[in-house]
Amino acid sequence: MSESQATWSADGSNIPDINPHTKAKHQILDTYLENLIYTLYGKGRYGETTFTFVDGFCGGGMYYDQDNKREWEGSPIRLIEAIRAGYKKSKRQYDLNVKFIFIDNKREHLACLKNYSMPKAGLGELVNGQPHEFKGEVGKLVEECEFIYGEFENLVNEVIFKIDIRKGHSFFFLDPFGWTDVSMQSIRKINDLKRTEILYTYMIDFIKRFVIGKYGKEKDTFNRILEAEEYYKFNNFNSFETTGGKCYLRNESMRLFRDKGKAKYVFTFSMIPRGNVSVLYYLMHLSQKLTALEVIKESFWQKNNLDYQYYFELYGHGFKTADFYEENQLELKFDITKNSEEFCLEKLDTHLGNIIRNNQDGIIFHDLCHQTMERNPASKEHYTTYINLLRNEKEIEIWRKGEIVKERKVDLRKSDIIKLTKYKQLSIF
Numbered sequence: 295m296s297e298s299q300a301t302w303s304a305d306g307s308n309i310p311d312i313n314p315h316t317k318a319k320h321q322i323l324d325t326y327l328e329n330l331i332y333t334l335y336g337k338g339r340y341g342e343t344t345f346t347f348v349d350g351f352c353g354g355g356m357y358y359d360q361d362n363k364r365e366w367e368g369s370p371i372r373l374i375e376a377i378r379a380g381y382k383k384s385k386r387q388y389d390l391n392v393k394f395i396f397i398d399n400k401r402e403h404l405a406c407l408k409n410y411s412m413p414k415a416g417l418g419e420l421v422n423g424q425p426h427e428f429k430g431e432v433g434k435l436v437e438e439c440e441f442i443y444g445e446f447e448n449l450v451n452e453v454i455f456k457i458d459i460r461k462g463h464s465f466f467f468l469d470p471f472g473w474t475d476v477s478m479q480s481i482r483k484i485n486d487l488k489r490t491e492i493l494y495t496y497m498i499d500f501i502k503r504f505v506i507g508k509y510g511k512e513k514d515t516f517n518r519i520l521e522a523e524e525y526y527k528f529n530n531f532n533s534f535e536t537t538g539g540k541c542y543l544r545n546e547s548m549r550l551f552r553d554k555g556k557a558k559y560v561f562t563f564s565m566i567p568r569g570n571v572s573v574l575y576y577l578m579h580l581s582q583k584l585t586a587l588e589v590i591k592e593s594f595w596q597k598n599n600l601d602y603q604y605y606f607e608l609y610g611h612g613f614k615t616a617d618f619y620e621e622n623q624l625e626l627k628f629d630i631t632k633n634s635e636e637f638c639l640e641k642l643d644t645h646l647g648n649i650i651r652n653n654q655d656g657i658i659f660h661d662l663c664h665q666t667m668e669r670n671p672a673s674k675e676h677y678t679t680y681i682n683l684l685r686n687e688k689e690i691e692i693w694r695k696g697e698i699v700k701e702r703k704v705d706l707r708k709s710d711i712i713k714l715t716k717y718k719q720l721s722i723f
């Protein structure tokens with residue numbers, strides 16, 4: 295069964311097969327949420343202790359993996375397990391309070407999740423909706439699950455209200471089948487929460503149908519739901535397949551969610567399934583804080599299998615199924631063997647290097663990240679490596695609390711100031 299028709303029976307006797315790009319999406323979710331908990335709760339002097347995770351299109355919780363002949367857990371179960379992993383890694387002395395809200399508009403899917411998938415995954419104690427203590431070695435983790443039947447759009451206000459009362463950090467995983475189920479207005483409302491993030495499956499492939507003009511009514515609906523009237527101004531169908539067209543599509547999507555969705559930072563992961571030459575959907579990460587962008591980039595980097603030398607400009611990070619290159623021999627004329635890390639540092643030299651060299655009085659590390667993070671594939675670790683490289687070359691020095699940092703390798707902090715060295719400044723004049 296294809297994912298687009300995924301259905302679950304209430305007793306779990308019928309569950310859908312999993313496909314490679316959904317697996318990749320799940321693995322990104324695992325890595326990201328574990329890192330998120332570790333970053334926000336596990337690090338720093340006193341971490342965040344209250345979280346709400348909303349799976350707005352949760353499904354039945356279990357798939358079947360034909361390749362490995364065993365079951366494969368769906369997003370609601372992965373959410374719970376990733377938070378447990380992040381909590382264990384954090385080893386904090388104080389408690390962590392987590393609420394999960396699972397929404398689906400099919401009763402059988404929710405029934406499958408509660409009666410079949412969660413018990414099967416060893417999470418049966420969470421289906422009664424009561425707070426449950428998960429005992430770690432140190433502080434305890436208090437988990438609570440709420441299951442809501444209904445249309446996401448009709449429930450979004452209620453969910454936001456609940457989060458507002460609970461306070462803390464929230465995360466929305468929005469994974470609908472199509473583009474009509476989440477409005478830009480809802481995205482905006484969620485982003486008003488400030489300490490929130492959204493990971494959204496944005497079906498971009500359908501846009502092609504609009505530009506050839508056959509689907510006038512759908513186009514109007516699209517523009518209304520996603521407020522996209524002023525975006526995606528393609529003249530003809532062919533322009534989608536050009537290099538410029540692919541870049542434009544991604545940039546327009548980021549611009550749309552940044553402007554209309556009121557997301558401060560937007561980053562994409564492109565899903566290119568078997569047989570497709572272009573992106574079926576973007577996994578879009580929308581956030582209000584630079585830290586969230588840094589953490590998602592690390593998770594995207596780990597799962598990315600596109601070569602950056604050529605592909606980053608087109609797709610950002612992404613995942614293609616195995617036969618992609620064989621079917622697209624033309625693309626091979628580009629040097630795709632170049633090491634991704636090397637390319638990444640080269641890109642940083644353009645983006646960061648120019649800014650640093652143009653700021654004679656220095657630039658605060660946080661400002662540098664804010665200006666550049668959405669425009670290159672690099673993780674914070676790459677930024678650190680690059681800036682240390684400049685420092686070893688004696689091109690820059692790093693200032694902290696009014697003094698030059700002397701450590702051999704500097705682990706950069708937000709407020710650190712990166713300054714051109716006096717020697718280099720003199721040589722410029």
Ligand SMILES: C[S@@+](CC[C@H](N)C(=O)[O-])C[C@H]1O[C@@H](n2cnc3c(N)ncnc32)[C@H](O)[C@@H]1O
Pocket residue numbers: 297300350351352353354355367368369370397398399400403444445446447469470471475
């Ligand atoms: C792609 S599946 C979700 C898969 C799940 N996120 C996972 O990764 O395991 C989409 C789910 O959304 C539900 N759904 C579709 N439209 C919806 C809507 N408007 N509101 C809430 N749920 C909806 C479907 O019943 C289906 O279970």
